Amino acid sequence: MSDASHPASPSASTPPPVNPRPSWLQTLRVYLEPASLRMLALGFSAGLPLLLVLGTLSFRLREAGIDRSTIGYLSWVGLAYGFKWVWAPLVDRLPIPLLTRWLGRRRSWLLLSQCLVVAGLVGMAVSDPRDALGPIVWCALAVAFGSATQDIALDAFRIESADADHQAALAASYQTGYRLAMIWAGAGVLWIADRSEVLPALGQAASYQNAAWMMAYLVMAVSMVVGMVTVLFSNEPAQVRLPPAKNLAVWLKGAVVEPFADFLRRYGWHAALILALIAVYRISDVVMGIMANPFYVDMGYTKAEVATVTKIYGVVMTLLGAFVGGVLSMRFGVMRILMLGALLSAGSNLLFAWLAGHGHDVTALIAVVSADNLAGGVASAAFIAYLSSLTNVSYSATQYALFSSMMLLLPKFVAGFSGDYVNAFGYAQFFTSTALLGLPVLLLVWLASKVKTASNA
Secondary structure (H helix, E strand, C coil): CCHHHHCCCCCCCCCCCCCCCCCCCHHHHHHHHHHHHHHHHHHHHHHHHHHHHHHHHHHHHHHHHHHHHHHHHHHHHHHHHHHCCCCHHHHCCCCCCCCHHHCCHHHHHHHHHHHHHHHHHHHHHHCCCCCHHHHHHHHHHHHHHHHHHHHHHHHHHHHHHCCCCHHHHHHHHHHHHHHHHHHHHHHHHHHHHHHHCCCCCCCCCCCHHHHHHHHHHHHHHHHHHHHHHHHHHCCCCCCCCCCCCHHHHHHHHHHHHHHHHHHHHHHHHHHHHHHHHHCCHHHHHHHHHHHHHHHHCCCCCCCHHHHHHHHHHHHHHHHEEEEEEEEHHHHHCHHHHHHHHHHHHHHHEEEEEEEEEEECHHHHHHHHHHHHHHHHHHHHHHHHHHHHHHCCCHHHHHHHHHHHHHHHHHHHHHHHCCHHHHHHHHHHHHHHHHHCCCCHHHHHHHHHHHHHHHHHH
């Protein structure tokens, strides 16, 4: 019988079908999907606390007369984000009595952590750093701990809400919400504090007014309602069913040991290279950022100028950068955009070194801050997509917490000494040094891209 009478069988030489690259319209439409919109709102909830315990707080402390070295050391409050992998297994596996039965594992942890952030912000509002730093530091630690816990649950929520092809878009939506919150927690809090100040008597210089900052921080606490409402009206993502543990040892092995062992099994000795890249990728930005607000105060910029320029022009450029980074990562691959983001982020710090010698100039500040935030947005979107690609959905919260913690641990530790460095060498040399910190990152991205290619071959 002739072969023609049979259905044609695929030839051994016929290449497998290739999924066509999505059109630009299809690529952009993903940002209007419900998962992306939810991530936009939850990104706002995640981005709100960060500046209030780091950037904006450093402006508040410097205005209150706290010295730069102390401000640098107080930035170690942010190390809570660097150690969140320690309690990530609990967030990943442990149910919260009553709350988890009502909301599910991810949403219950999100809501609990958001309540802790609100309580900490209220405490920071009623504390006066001129009387004692202890209360405001402890409340800032509570905010940082709650915020870090929210990040753990939210990263798992994001990763479990979509497939790998949509992770870059969700990362970009998350970054957009995050940066919108930073406008509010940066510009908004400065504007509220500025408008709440009582005008000094004629002939008297303006001085620090804690009541104005109290009003600003209370408004920020109320703003966390955006994330809380989103959690309540979101659906719990589908999760991998976990077998019940027979005893504590079995539970600890599955919750703590196995997520890290899984990562080492999948990447072998390449895991060391990947972890090294994660540990230093954002170092130039993080170290520089601690002294940015004290720099603005010392350069004579007012709260209104800093709010308008660094928290509006700059954050709009970050949003643009996050959008561009997400789109380019989907079209051209994460590793290429990861390299671009690393190069731009390190180079943009040199602009601050130039600004330090240029003097008080709002136009120059707009240009420098806009360029720096555009670079940061591109880098962040690509980096979040890269971290998401490394996780196993069975251990998404724990593994992503490990990665994102390592991203901050070394930079936050180094940043604690930034005030001492500025006191010794000045702002211009400090900003130049932070740019040089980014050079090893370029080599690590290049090596990691080779590892990724080899593993996919």
